[in-house]
Amino acid sequence: MAHRLPSGGLVIDRSKPVEFTFNGQKLKGFEGDTLASALLANDQVLLGRSFKYHRPRGLIASGAEEPNALMGVGEGPRFEPNQRATGVELHQGLTARTQNHWPSLGFDVGALNSWIASRAPVFSAGFYYKTFMFPRVAWKHVFEPVIRRAAGLGKPPKEADADEYEHFHVHCDVLVVGGGIAGLSAARAAAANGARVLICEQTPHWGGRALVETETQIGGMSGADWVRGEVTALSGMENVTMRTRCMTSGLYDHGYALLYERVADHVPGAEGTPRHRLWRVRAGRIVVATGALERPIPFANNDVPGVMLASAVRDYVRLWGVAPGEKAVVFTTNDDAYRTALALHEAGVAVAAVLDARAEVKGELPARARAAGIEVRAGYGVAKVKGGKRVKGVEIGRLTGMGQVGGRREELACDLVAMSGGWSPVVHLWSHCGGKLTWDAEAAMFRPDPERGPTGHDGAVNTLACGAANGYLHTDLCLSDGRVAGMSAASATGHSRGEMPEAPEVQAIPQAHPRPLWFMPARGKYAHGTKHFLDYQNDVTAADVQLAAREGYESVEHAKRYTTLGMATDQGKTSNINGLAILADQIGAEIPQVGTTTFRPPYTPISFGAITGRARGPLFKAVRKTPMHDRHAANGADFEPVGDWERPYCFRRMTPEGRESRAQAVTREILNARQKVGLLDASTLGKIVVKGPDAGKFLDLVYTNMMSTLKPGRCRYGLMCNENGFLFDDGVVVRTGEDEFLCHTTSGGADRVHAHMEEWLQTEWWDFQVYTQQVTDQWAQVAVAGPNARKVLEKLGGVDVSDAALPFMSYVEGTLGGLPARIFRISFSGELSYEVAVPANLGLALWEKLAEAGEEFGAMPYGTEALHVMRAEKGFIMIGDETDGTVTPQDLALGWAVSKKKADFIGKRAQERAFLAAKGRKQLVGLATEDPAEVLPDGAHAVKEVKAKSRMITIGHVTSSYFSPTLGRSIAMALIEGGSERMGEVLSFPVAKDKVVKATVVDPVFYDKEGERQNV
């Protein structure tokens, strides 16, 4: 039985009991417990079912590497699947549920897989690549649905998240990752030299393993006391920031690090705090002091609940005062696990034996164990674990050769097996950004190669590993390694006061070398009958890796993918090295030759909520609003997103029959603008100022038209092409001064056009004397369009807007109705039209003045849809409708705007290429449907010949299509092959399976062909 010890437990507070629920059962723990320790204390050892075989599983570990004990924690909008019980801090009212079983944890039908596999191992590595192929439809309808339901771990959350998340942006000189003794010493040394230090620790406690190793004395005190002193000293330093519950999840290029702080997971719903905080850190140097992880040993049935890592057993005893069993067998390849035997003994848990894989066992730790009366068997190993839902005993025997158990077998009764296959430095972060590893054969581990670490922007190594993460498993070496790393990190960032904090004296028990033991195939082969698990969560066994190698999946990456080794949520923290060793053995290579797989961020999974931060809902993407936005909303505007802007699509009025429909509103707006006058908020229109002695020369290259000849005070409609000769933006260019132009762009295109201009200026024409500045947000602009437009402006007064003073395509500055304004006489509707621009803060005032002055002339606002219909009536193109990145100005009959005189402009050479100059290209035409009430669907295609079935050869498509209230019929624009030569031809548009719309090719200018209306 697992149970709470009568005393002890460094991190729990026995005076503060905490109640929680596990699978509906009410249980008690203490403050400071993890969900895992509290469950163990309540003798809950069966905590989950495995992925493939649904085998009963319990805790293996006590920290981030735990592969088995995953649960659904929380309720409703705070429910979260797949939480590692070892990482969940217990809190009052916590609810946890086990997952991946049906109908219950104790009785799981899925375990049938395991039974089948025990008769014949049909679910071998990659078996699914070899079957489920017949009949073909069965994959989609039978096999795959079954596999999908069986796979997956926890249930998906159903509700939107109730919590908030935030981001921090931080710079520091030295980031220290890991709050064990190496990390603390590094931080201390770096800080003492004046560096700004940030140190983070993923657990709630500083000190790492030093808290547990009570045999070791640092500076004459216990590890825990020394840690306390260090933490006090560091927290008193101004240049040091310290965070617990904060994991560095990934290292990226040039010293960029991502830290994941679990601010409120242990106090869910706490007011005023985010649940998680993502730290986005740019560090000068990074010190990786992430410690080491213990490896399991792949012996038969090493997954029965009650088989645990030796270090984890020790953690449960010393940190949380929990005995994971009543009688233990320790199986080890090294001295370290003797500490576990001693800890158990001290706590009153019987230790049946320590089985040591080494033939000769000397040294201080084994001696102490022997002195305590614990039986030590040298050269012994576990052949097989007995038991189903809990360990009942082990079969042991003498080790013969590598991993084989020979001779007489004995059985030892126990309910706990503590195993230690040696230690692997946590090199994940080191490797994220390209750091390389070397194989240390003596210590049997991969360790960071200091010469080939991750590099910064200057090519110098910017990351240092220290302590156990660097392969040093001894306390004194960890301390000194940490100090050196801290010093050099500080000095590399310009902080070297020559301060070397005094080295504390360490009294630790020396340890002998481990004997690497990668295999325990018991008798015969792995595959025979029993299972030796490497990757617990994904149910990958040693036999699977051997099979992969046999089938040619010899590279680590192949073996990993074929078997899924290391691809579970623990990312192979306990399985990678053992798997590698077995693979190496199978293909007759050395471990370093086989190499490791790539480690990828994050170190342990981080929430999407944290990554998202505050950018959700209305803050997902900032909305750009014009100064008149609220006024539009009050006026019944239906908004649509245009780029980042929100623009009124139309304004729906209240009528005696209720609120207008969108279509009704649009029709009214169009007719009103055509007959009286309409107001359009055109503030979103892109505005870029181009200024300098070379401004004209520059614009001649950027636009297809000649701009340098434009007279001050005049406007010209201009086209912009990309290097491929295709039209990509258009707008009116105004010469506002001798050396200054104002370029209007499309609303969605302003940023793109500005970037395009800058790219050319900065990379090709860097010698031009030109500045560009985007002023889109600085001006509010209103189009006043319609026969009464002039009257409205005249009523406001202050500027002469007569045709003589301000003819079509000209521009004037003045004070209009008391507001400083720029007035452009330009028209996108075909009506008499002025666009009035005022500084943005006066935008609302302008709008209100225009509305008021316009009232007697019938002024009404109109939205983007009316704008679109009116421009289509006039045959004006719209970027994005008539263009799609494959259309030239010539295709759109805009050849008149492409200068033939200029030596060059962007796109000129491209337009001379064979295909762009060829006959028969798609050209812009108008379409008149035979039935004037029939509106062609957008994007409908014309075909060469209508057939009963596909495929039909298409000759072009509809680019814009509307019902025109002005003309009382439908109109459409289209790009049709050889269109200009097809005038009068009737084309067929098969718009649905059995519907063909016929339309005649006509001039795309449907309304006021001579342009008289805008020229009055």
Add this chain to the structure above:
Amino acid sequence: MKRYSAFAIAKEALGYHVGWERAWGNPEPKPEYEVVIVGAGGHGLATAYYLAKNHGITNVVVLEKGWLGGGNTGRNTTIIRSNYLQDPSAEIFELSRRLYEDLSQKLNFNIMFSPRGVLMLAQTEHELRAWERTAHANRLFGIESEMVTPERIKRIVPIINIEGPRYPVLGGLWQARGGTARHDAVAWGYARAASDLGVDIIQQCEVTGIDRDEHGVTGVRTSRGAIRCKKLCIVVAGHSGVLADMAGFRLPVESVPLQALVSEPIKPCIDCVVMANTVHGYMSQSDKGELVIGGGADGYNAYTQRGSFQHVEETVRALTETFPMISRLRMLRQWGGIVDMTGDRSPIISKTPVPGIFINCGWGTGGFKAIPGSGWAMAGLVAKGEDPVAGPFSLDRFTEGRMIDESVAAAVAH
């Protein structure tokens, strides 16, 4: 080749699986081959397979500097669809999609093609019109693909947030026979079948130089010695520019990192692939239960198989907005691949300025879906000197201006 089947598994299981043979051979390189293919990604392996299968050309070697399928083929998010706008694209992607339908049976390797449907959301009026245009083009071409309403979208994907607030879903383009497949299996399946037909596949063999004389290509230099050949196919995705440089010509291709990530596995919650191009993210769920997530490419050229975190953040934001329930799920793993982008976002399957050298590249962010069709067309081109499907994708389209622009229809072109 020992055939794979449920029966074979049962039989081998009784013998503890010692009877399985290698999936593909591990030969020493010969001094000369008729065709050398550089790059054992999906496209290179499929080319080799169809050269042998369709054209009887088996004196072929595929050279791979790392492990086969370890490039973008083993890093992508496996979206398969064919509802492309332009005719030449529709042609090759639909050929490919059709080949995927029974590829498991043809290769005798379960590549898990799963036509679970691909849904491309329209979240602006402009996008809606673009998809409508594509839907019309597809219907006339004979590709099954249709517009769906927001209500139907909500039924297909109950976890989606169609209300916005920022970008409400206005509709979508739905291809029911699009879906996903198991990426590694595609590479392994082709490798095994090609190897069975006599093709040599040589891994850990990097091509370091290309030899040519006045008539054209004569061979390659590799980390395992020189190999002579009559024809050379360059099929190396992100490294196309490097190989072209060895051969002495330039390509209109840029190499940029493209990233993807997965969540921890959960029970099924989304059945199809959803792509939200306006906000730049897409998501599906693998058979293992992981949410498979991707977005746009990084904004700079690079050869490191990593990208910047900022891109991951943008993608995850977009998807938390689209599927609010994922907020409490966790990112398990992120990675990147180097994709080869052409100016018009369409591939190149073409002869090159060097006689005897053929190139297949430019698949950029969306070439997994094209593996069978591309291999098929490339094999035709190499065997016969021309191929109707490959034709429009020739290199000279850039000098002629004959672009096949798909960026029109989709900002994220998977």
